[in-house]
Amino acid sequence: MRQGLGVLGVAVRTEKAVFAIAVLASGVYGGMTVASAWALGWATENAVLPAFEAGDITAGALWTAVLLIMGTAVLKAIGVAGRRIFAGVVQYRMQARSRREVTKQYLRLPLAWHHRHPTGQLLSNASADAEAAWAPLAPLPMAVGVIVMLFTAAIGMLLTDPVLALVGFLIFPAIAVLNLVYQRRLSPLVTRAQQLRAEVSEIAHESFDGALVVKTLGREALETDRFRRRAYELRDANIAVGRVRGLFDPMLEAVPTLGVLIVLAVGALRLTNGAINSGELVQVAYLFTLLAFPIRALGWVLAELPRSVVGWTRVQSVLDASGSMEYGAAEPGGVRPAGVEVEDVAYAYGDSEVLHGVSFDVAAGRTVALVGPTGSGKSTLTQLLVRLIDPGAGEIRLDGVGLRELAYGAVARAAALVPQQTFLFDDTVRGNVTLGLDVPDEEVWAALRLAQADGFVARLAEGLGTRVGERGTTLSGGQRQRIALARAIVRRPRLLILDDATSSVDPQVEAKILYGLRDSAESSTTIVVAYRMATIALADEVVFLERGRVEDRGTHEELLARCEGYRNLVTAYEREEAERAAIAADAEDLNEDEAEGVSA
Template structure:
C-alpha cells in the first residue's frame, strides 16, 4: 500500500477526520497554535528586514547607534521569537494530548467490545491478534495526529511566506517556487519507496511479537519437551527478518534524507545568488534580501512535515481497519428486561439446543432439565459436547437453535448482568492471576475475610491456604504457578462459591484433586451453606454418586438420563464408560497406596497421615 495511492490517502484522511470529530476542542487549540507558528516566520522575517534597514545599516554608515535603537530591536526580536515559542508549545502539547486521549479512548472501546463479544467470537481470534488490536493497531491508527497540526501550520506558513515574498520581489519568489516543488516531488518518491518497506517491518514486528507471546505462554511445553533450541531458532528467524526489514527502511532513509536536507540549502544558495544580482541592479534593498532569505530558511525544512503525515497514513489506515474490525464485530449477546426471582437456587432447562463451530454442529437438539436445588451430573466420552453444553448453560454463548431457560425465563431476554450475578462457572482450565489468594478469590468483590475463609473451607482449601507463607496475602504467581493443579482448582472453586451463586456449573473442575478430597468438596457444595443448583461435568464414580440425576451425552446428543443405577441397567454405552473410569480410578488408588507404603518403609515406619492437599504436591 502506497501513501500516495488514492484509496490509501482517502482512508487515511478519513481516519484524521474521525480524530478531529472525537477531539474538536483540543484539535482547535493545536491548530490555532500551529497557525501562530506558521505566521511567526513571516513576522520574524519582516522584523529582521526592518532592523537591518533601520538599525544595522545606519549604524555601519554612521559608525554609531543609540541604546534606544538597540533596545527596540532586541524587544522586537524577542517578541516575534515568543510567538514561535507559544506556537511550538501549543502545537506539540495539543497534538500530544489529542493523540494520547484518542489512544486511551479507543483502547477502552476495544477492551469493552472484547468483553461484550461472545466466547464464540474469541475462539476464532488468537490472543496475539487481540493484543495487537488493543495495542499496536490503536497506536498506529492515531500516529498521524501528532504531525497533522504541524503540516497544517506549514501550509499556513507557506501561504503567508509566498504572499510576503511576492510582495517583496516576484523574481525571488519565483526561485522559491521552483525549489518547493522539487522538495515535494522528492518527498513523494521517498514515501513511495519507504511505505512498503515500513509496512513490512510493522508486519514482521507483529509476527515476532506473536512468536514471543506463544513461546512464553507455552513455556511448560517448551521446557518439558526440550524445545528450547527449536523455539530459539524460530524466534531468531523472525528476529532476523525483522532486522533485515528495519535495515532496508534505514537504507532508504539514508539515501533520501541527505537529499531532503540538501535541497533547502541549495534553495537558499539560489535565493542568495539571484538576490545578489537583484541587489546590484537596485531591484531590492539589503533588508528585503535578508527578509526573503530568512523566510526561505525558515520554511524549507518544515515542508517535510507533509512527508511525515504521508508516511503515517498507510499505517493509520491499516491500524484503523483492524480496530474497526473489532468495534464493528457482530455477535453481541442480546439482553432484555427480565429479572430472576430474588433468592434461592434457580432451575435450568435447555430445550432443543443446538450449537456448532464453523458451521459444524457439536450439539444436536439437546433437551435437559435441572430442577431448583438439584444436582445433575453430565457424563460422556471425550468430544461428546459436554463442555460446550456447560458454556451454553452459563450463557457464555447462545445456541444457534433452541432455548436456555432459567426459572422458566429465556436467558436471552434477561437484563444485562442478570445471568452473571446469579450463575458461577468453573471451567476445566483454571486461571489464577498474579495476585494474592484473597485477590484471586474475590476478584473485585468487597467482602470480609470471614466469607473468603468460609468458601475455602467448603472446597477443602482452608488448611492449604493457612500453610502458605502469608496465608490469604500470599501471591500465587503468574497463572498460579506456585500452586499445584489441585490447589489452583480449589481456589477457583472458592472464587465461585464466595459469590454465593444460585446456579453452579463445574466443567470437570476437580480433575486434579484426589477422589477422596473431591468427594468431600462436592459433599460440601451440597451442604446448606451453599444452597445452589449444581451441574457437574463428571467422569468419576464418586462425583456421579452425589448427583440426583445423570445425563449421558454422546456425539452431541443426550442419549439417556436418569439415576446412575437406572443408566447402568439400561444404557450399555454409559455402563461401559463409567466402568472404564472406575477401573482407572482403582488403578490410580492402588498406585497411590503403593507409593505411600514405599515411603513409609523407607522413612519412619509409621503410616503417614492423610494429606489435606491433592497428590500432586506443590510445584515451584
C-alpha cells in the same frame, strides 16, 4: 492519503477544542517565525548596514532591533510549548480512547470470535495498532499551524520581490512529486511491518504461555528459532521502511536548500542591477529558508500517514466485528436455587458440529452429572449454560426465561462456572476469591471451607493475604482448583457448573466438596462434568452424552443396568485395574510354580 486524512479528521472532530488550541499555538509560532525574518531584515537595513557605512549606530535603532528580535523569540517559544503540549494531549487521548474501545469490544464479542483470533494479534490491536493509528497527531497541529507561516512567508516574498518569489516557488511541484512517490513506496512496506509486529507478539505470547510444555519437552531451541525467524523478518521490514524514510528525508531537506541557492544566485544579480537592496535580499533569502521547515512539518505528517492508515484499519476491524451478543431486559425469576431447561440445542465450531439436538432439564436444587467420552461436547455445553457462547439452534432457559432475553450481567449474577483450566491472578488469596467484590473475610473463609481449601490457606505464610504468583504457580493443581471453586461459591450462585473442576483433588476431598455443596444452607443447582464413578454416584441424576447427543439419562444405577456405552465408560478404570491385578496374580503363580519345580 485520502484515507489518512480521514483518520486524522476523526481525531480533529473528537478533540476539537484541544486541537484548536494546539493549532493556534502553532500559528503563533509560524507567524513569529516569519516576523523574525522581517525583524532581521529591518535590523540589517537600519542597524547593521549603517554601522558598517557610518561607523556609528543610534541607541534607538539598536534597542528597537533588540526588542524586535527578542519579542519574536519569546512568542515563538510560547508557541512551541503550547503546540507540543496540546498536540501531545490530543494524541494520547485518542490512543487511550482507541485502547478502551478495543478492550470494551473484546469483552462484548462472544467467545467464539476470540477462538478465531490469536491472543498476540489482539494484544497488538490494543497496543501497537492503536499507537500507530494516531502517530501523525503529534506533528499535525504544527503542520496545520505552519501553513500560516507558509502563506505569510509566500506573501512576504511576493511583496518584497515577485521575481525571486516566483523563482523560489518552483520547488513546490518537485516536493509534490517527491511526496507522491514516497507514499506509494512506503505504504505496502508499513503494512507488512505492522502485520509482522502482531505475529511477533503472537509467537512470544504463545511461547511464554506454553513455557511448561516448551521446557519439559526440550523445545527451547525450536521456539527460539521460530521467534528469531519472525523477529528477523520484522527487523528487515522495519529496515526497509527506514531505508525509504532515510532516502525521503534528505531529499526533502535538499530541495528547499537548493531553492535557497537559486534564490541567492538570482538575488545577487538583481542586487547588482539595483532592483532590490541588501535588506530585501536578506529578508527574501531568510523567508525562503523558513519554507523548508513547514515543508518538513508537512512531510512528517505524510510520513506517518501510511502507518496510521494500517493501524486504524486493524483497530477498526475489531470495532466493526460482528457477533456481539444481544441482551434483553429480563431477570431470571424464582428464588434459590435455579431451574435449567436445555431444548434442542446445537452448536458447531466452524463446519464441525459438536452438539446435535441436546435436550434435558435440571430441577431446582438437584445435582446432575454430565458424563461422556472425550469430544462428546460436555465442555461446550457448560459454556452454553453460562452464555459464553450462544447455540446455533435451540434454546437454554434459566427459571423459564431464555438466556438471550436476560439483561446484561443477569446470567453472571445467577450462575457460576468453574472451568477445567484453572486460572489464578498474580494476587493474594483474598483477591483471587473475591475478584473485586466487597466481601468480608468471614464469607471468604466460609467459601474456602466449603471448597475444602481453608486448611491449606490457614497454613500459608500470610493466610488470605498470601500472594499466589502468576497463574497461582506457588500452589498445587488441587489447591488452585479449590481456590477457583471458592471464587464461584462466594458469589452464592443459584446455578453452579463444575467442568471437571475437581480432577486434581483426591476422591475423599472431592466427596466432601460435593456433599458440602449439597448440604449448604444456600444450596445451588449443580451441574458437574465428571469421570470418576465415586463423583458420578453422588449426583441425583446422570445425563450421558455421546457424539454430541443425549444417549440416555437417569440415575447412576439405572444407566449402569441399561446403557452399555455408559457402563463401559465409567467402569473402564475398574476393569483396567482388575486386568492388571489378574496379570499380576498370574505372574505370581507362575513364579511360585517355577520355584517349586526348581526345589523338586
